[in-house]
Amino acid sequence: MSFREDGAAALEWAARYLERVGELPVLAQVAPGDIRARLPAAPPEHAEPFADILRDLDEVLLPGVTHWQHPRFFAYFATTASEPGILAELLVATLNNVGFLWRTSPALTELELLTMDWLAQLLGLPEGWHGHIEDTASTSTLATCIVAKHVTGRNVVVCSEHAHSSVDKAARMLRMELRKAPVDGDFRMRVDHVDVSDAAIVVATVGTTSTASIDPVPEAAEAARDAGAWLHVDAAYAGAAWVCPELRESIAGVERADSLVVNAHKWLLTPMDCSCLWTSRSDDFRDAFSLVPEYLRTPEEVTSLSEFGPALGRRFRALKLWAVLRCFGRDGLQAAIREHVRLAALFESWVRVEPGWEVVAPRHFSLVCFRREGSDAENEALLERVNATGEIFLSHTKLGGRYVLRLAIGNARTTEVDVRRAWDVLRAAR
Amino acid sequence: MSFREDGAAALEWAARYLERVGELPVLAQVAPGDIRARLPAAPPEHAEPFADILRDLDEVLLPGVTHWQHPRFFAYFATTASEPGILAELLVATLNNVGFLWRTSPALTELELLTMDWLAQLLGLPEGWHGHIEDTASTSTLATCIVAKHVTGRNVVVCSEHAHSSVDKAARMLRMELRKAPVDGDFRMRVDHVDVSDAAIVVATVGTTSTASIDPVPEAAEAARDAGAWLHVDAAYAGAAWVCPELRESIAGVERADSLVVNAHKWLLTPMDCSCLWTSRSDDFRDAFSLVPEYLRTPEEVTSLSEFGPALGRRFRALKLWAVLRCFGRDGLQAAIREHVRLAALFESWVRVEPGWEVVAPRHFSLVCFRREGSDAENEALLERVNATGEIFLSHTKLGGRYVLRLAIGNARTTEVDVRRAWDVLRAAR
DSSP states (O other), X not given: OOHHHHHHHHHHHHHHHXXXXXGSOXXXXXXTTHHHHTSOSSOOSSOOOXXXXXXXXXXXXXXXXXXXXXXXXXXXXXXXOOHHHHHHHHHHHHHOOOXXXXXXXXXXXXXXXXXXXXXXXXXXXXXXXXXXXXXXXHHHHHHHHHHHHHHHOOOEEEEETTSOHHHHHHHHHTTOEXXXXXXXXXXXXXXXXXXXXXXXXXXXXXXXXXXXXXXXHHXXXXXXXXXXXXXXXXOTTGGGGGGSGGGXXXXXXXXXXXXXXXXXXXXSSOOSOOEEEEESOHHHHHHHHOOOOGGGOOSSXXXXXXXXXXXXXXXXXXXXXXXXXXXXXXXXXXXXXXXXXXXXXXXXXXXXXXXXXXXXXXXXXXXXXXXXXSOHHHHHHHHHHHXXXXXXXXXXXXXXXXXXXXXXXXXXXXXXXXHHHHHHHHHHTO | OOHHHHHHHHHHHHHHHXXXXXXXXXXXXXXXXXXXXXXXXXXXXXXXXXXXXXXXXXXXXXXXXXXXXXXXXXXXXXXXOOHHHHHHHHHHHHHTOOOSSGGGXXXXXXXXXXXXXXXXXXXXXXXXXEEEEESOHHXXXXXXXXXXXXXXXXXXXXXXXXXXXXXXXXXXXXTOEEEEEOBOTTSOBOGGGSXXXXXXXXXXXXXXXXXXXXXXXXXXXXXXXXXXXXXXXXXXXXXXXXXXXXXXXXXXXXXXXXXXXXXXXXXXXXXXXXXXXXXXXXXXXXXXXXXXXXXXXXXXOOOOGGGGSSOSOOOOXXXXXXXHXXXXXXXXXXXXXXXXXXXXXXXXXXXXXXXXXXXXXXXXXXXXXXXXXXXXHHHHHHHHHHHHTSSOBOEEEEETTEEEEEEEOOXXXXXXXXXXXXXXXXXXXX
């Protein structure tokens, strides 16, 4: 193949995709098995041209793609792979560095530590924390539970009933006991309603998945300290907001955390995967994970980032975070976050004044939880109807047993026109 | 930024890098801290042009990069990010699909299952196995240990003393007891010398890290079956060789495995990360990992790949594996593997006839273990001297207490001239 020629075609495909993604149905309109059925069951015997990949990407795969880059993707937590992040991934793959030791790529190791420091400064975190990148918040949480178990010798995970399922999953994988605190009327963890005394770890969430509610981190920190437990703050989505000083109310208490996760691939314009994990207790992380067999010993006296988490092999993910932080700058990141919060507030205001609709949880950051008057079944059917239009894609949750719609704004291409369209589609689908 | 303009510059940078990588010092010639010291300690306030990223990549970062794409990278297991794989990563980042549910990208889910079936066919695996992609073999092994523990209710991991450190790490993370079998004179697990009776899992390795030795999988399978233990085969490196029928001797017994890992990012021309994990017991995987909270429930009756491993978020890694399998085809992959094996055999033959040098382990696949006459310290110093030349990069291991050099061939750009150069540099460094 000609790398330049095929590369130019791939790049043009990418450029065109980003231009037209808003015209595609946001949620893939296919049935299970449709895509696979259109592809050969056996692998090719001989080389095929790269152009065929691009052709089949359009003709076969694209109808089965749910468009996360679509400006009207409002499901889960909406994300953005920004242009600098995308191009950085091209560079990451080209270099193909595997940073399991410092010497296998000093630049990877040192840039990762530096960009994590940069991001810590942007978010207003305490100085001196050790930051490294994991693939997903699931892994960050799992890693943290491993460390907490290692450090405390205990086996109980405490979180709220609104904590992310990755906490449940980590506890299950590690065979730890999971103890869930109830939440108050605003879906915040009631730390005083759960026994923390024998906890290995307390997980407080800033920006829960269902409603973006904010657990009282100072109280959780207090309880964890009294119990000798680890305090982990899961701000996978909402931590990004701290780049804006006016959105830092929710950072209170985070300075007392033992660890913190913020996913740059959620609301910080970075392509999957880039889960940013900081700890104020890096020695404990290293104690839990460091394991250097003979074939990985090197003369340098330097720590390697694989000593801070489960995986040995590591991609050069720092390069994309670095590219994003530089190509947006502090004010660029702030502008993106502020616009999303503004749009969510706007949508919320529309729902509030519309007869037959209600906002069902306090709006935090860029997430609005709402529903139409009527039964759960009606709301569920409504959601499926609007998603089937291909115009917008929303997801749901349950609050107090009721089926609730969620509109999450997080794509950099989303404009007020898109949010207005979402509202129009929702009302038209009544 | 202009995506097309900046993209063209990034692509040109990548093309030039791949052309000139062989002229760069393969092991980064910097001291710890050098790279970081040359970068600003604080993040930028305002947006910077993407061109600055490319400039600093050249001027600041590149001296700190160890060039895994270099044709004379012979350390650890050498790898290749092939051109189709690199360009596919650009597409992966552009689409930015997060495949935690089938509906969040049907194409991602179905293409992953399909390409894993394709690869299973190419490698000669049994029909009907369930395959999915994890980031690294560390995660694949961790996931498998979790399943084995879940299924058997036991807590013992059995492997050989030559198993990869990721097995140790998984056992440590899960607080499982690790029991290591001794090896025979050819560094193969002596299954009959270890108590398997209460094992949750037996890990057999095809292609150990130190010497690429091949554990007797049929015996391990027998022992695991008798004990009611899970059999996991770690063929992270060497499994790729099975694409060649004449290299399939080592696949014997693998058909009886409960799970198998082969890293496509090692010897199958795919950029990091792409660890291929198959299981003949997919229901057990799903039982161990499936956890669907309300906000992830969807109407489709279809499994999601996040139900088969630790992470929830998943990149569209299948796209790069698909691109690689198609753009090389079976015969293209075979040609790459065969050439590497031929070159390793050639190097081995040179060492064998050279006075003062010896081959210290049977040569398997594309890895040669050798040393110079003399003390461990002398061999270690020799290795550091040759690596400091920037001409070649090798790593080491210890065998029977002796310091041993490893030459691993796995980069698609490596030619006979490069291997000859390695031998010249090694002999000149005496």
